[in-house]
Amino acid sequence: MKKIIWCSNCLAMSTRPRITFDERGWCNACRWMEEKKKIDWIQREKELVTLLDKYRKNDGSFDCLVPCSGGKDGSYVAYTLKHRYGMNPLAVTVTPALPLDLGDKNLKSFVYLFENCKDFDWFINVDDDSFVNYKNLIALVETLPTDEIVKIGRLNENSAGFGINYHSGGAGTLFNFNALEVLKNAYPSGKYGYFREENGDYNAKQTPYADANVGIFCSDNNIEQINSSLFNPREPKYWNYTNEEIKKQITFHYIFGDEYYKLYDIIHEND
Numbered sequence: 001m002k003k004i005i006w007c008s009n010c011l012a013m014s015t016r017p018r019i020t021f022d023e024r025g026w027c028n029a030c031r032w033m034e035e036k037k038k039i040d041w042i043q044r045e046k047e048l049v050t051l052l053d054k055y056r057k058n059d060g061s062f063d064c065l066v067p068c069s070g071g072k073d074g075s076y077v078a079y080t081l082k083h084r085y086g087m088n089p090l091a092v093t094v095t096p097a098l099p100l101d102l103g104d105k106n107l108k109s110f111v112y113l114f115e116n117c118k119d120f121d122w123f124i125n126v127d128d129d130s131f132v133n134y135k136n137l138i139a140l141v142e143t144l145p146t147d148e149i150v151k152i153g154r155l156n157e158n159s160a161g162f163g164i165n166y167h168s169g170g171a172g173t174l175f176n177f178n179a180l181e182v183l184k185n186a187y188p189s190g191k192y193g194y195f196r197e198e199n200g201d202y203n204a205k206q207t208p209y210a211d212a213n214v215g216i217f218c219s220d221n222n223i224e225q226i227n228s229s230l231f232n233p234r235e236p237k238y239w240n241y242t243n244e245e246i247k248k249q250i251t252f253h254y255i256f257g258d259e260y261y262k263l264y265d266i267i268h269e270n271d
Contacts, residue, residue, distance in 0.1 A: 002014075005021070005025070007019075007021065007025065007026060007027035007029075007030060008024060008025035008026060009024075009025075009026045009027070009030040010027065010029065010030050012027045012029065012030075048085075049085070052064075052081075052085050052087055056085075056086060056087055056088075057088060060088060061088065061142050062088050062089070062090040062122075062138050062141065062142065063087055063088050063089075064081060064087050064088070064089050064090070065089065065090050065092060065134045065138070066078040066081065066089045066090070066091050066092070067091075067092055067093075068091035068092060068093055068117075074091070075116070075117075077089075078091050078117075078120070079119070082119055083119075089120075090120075090122060090134075090137070090138060090141065091117065091120050091123065092124050092126075092132060092134070092137075093123060093124065093125055093126075118177070120177065121146050121176055121177055122141050122144075122146075122174065122175070122176050122177075123174070123175055123176075123177075123180060124137065124172055124173065124174045124175075125169070125172060125173050125175075126169075126170070126171075126172035126173075126251060127169060127170045127172075127253065129170070129253065129254055129255055129256060130170055130171070130172055130251055130252065130253050130255065131251065131252045131255040131259075131260055131263050132172065132250065132251050133247075133249060133250050133251070133263075133267055135267065136230065136248070136249065136250045137174070137250050137251075140152075140174070140230070140250065141174070144176070145176075146176055146177070146178070147178070148176075148178060149176070149178045149179045149182060149223060149224070150174075150175060150176045150178070150179055150226070151167070151173060151174070151175040151179045151183075151218065151223060151224070151225055151226060152167075152173070152174045152175070152226040152227075152228050152231070153167030153168060153171055153172060153173040153174065153225070153226075153227075153228065153231045154167060154168045154171040154227065154228065154229065154231040154232065154233050155167060155168075155225060155227040156168050156211075156215075156233070165215060165219075165225060166211055166212050166214060166215020166216070166218070166225065167211060167214070167215060167225055167231075168211060168231070168233040168253070169211030170233050170253030170254065171231040171232055171233040171251055171253055172231050172250070172251040172253075173211075173214075173231075174231075179223065182221060182223060183214065183217065183218075183223070228250075230248070230249050230250040230251070231249075231250055231251045232249055232251055232252045232253060233253045234252070234253055234254060235252055235253065235254045235255055235259070236249075236252055236263070243266050243269075246263065246266050246267070247266065247267055
């Protein structure tokens with residue numbers, strides 16, 4: 001068994017992922033705490049304001065991108081950019097593919113977003129192994145109406161044998177606040193979670209797939225699910241895409257390790 005040690009300054013354990021220690025026994029978080037004391041934060045903020053002034057838009061369209069999982073970090077950054085610096089952030093949520101007992105992680109996120117992110121017009125929900133071309137995402141969002149119920153993604157037709165069309169979770173789903181207001185009602189209803197009957201069968205309304213549960217709810221509540229081939233439930237090589245075709249897409253699924261960097265380089269090669 002590997003020996004467990006503690007940071008001599010904060011007592012963080014060596015079992016924490018990616019933790020390292022220096023010759024004093026201080027962890028990397030404590031070392032970074034020391035480094036932050038040397039930073040001229042007033043000057044850094046001036047540099048930030050200069051950068052924001054360069055890209056700030058006055059017509060209400062998006063001018064920056066904020067990864068926002070629903071935790072305190074992303075939420076604080078998005079809120080500060082909006083209310084302190086006058087930016088119009090597009091918050092992107094990457095949902096971890098965690099196995100939950102009720103299999104309704106997406107439905108719970110709808111409730112959370114509705115209750116805590118009322119300042120935002122658009123949301124995208126993707127898996128943690130998905131890649132998002134934020135340039136094309138922003139370009140698409142700026143063409144869409146905010147006063148209607150809009151939900152866009154790649155439709156799986158009668159996928160998994162549930163007799164229902166639904167947006168692929170891995171390909172990602174883009175929806176506006178109006179759609180969120182309707183979708184968040186799915187979770188309190190209790191009909192669309194993942195429950196296994198005593199005989200081992202799944203209830204027809206309760207599948208083991210969170211994205212299928214959302215699709216069933218949309219069907220039951222007459223929410224149109226718009227199909228877009230720009231949202232891809234597989235990686236580029238599955239579709240035999242050229243680099244020019246890759247640049248036109250919004251999302252890819254099953255992207256791991258260096259593939260993220262390769263896609264980023266392709267998209268930004270002319271920047």
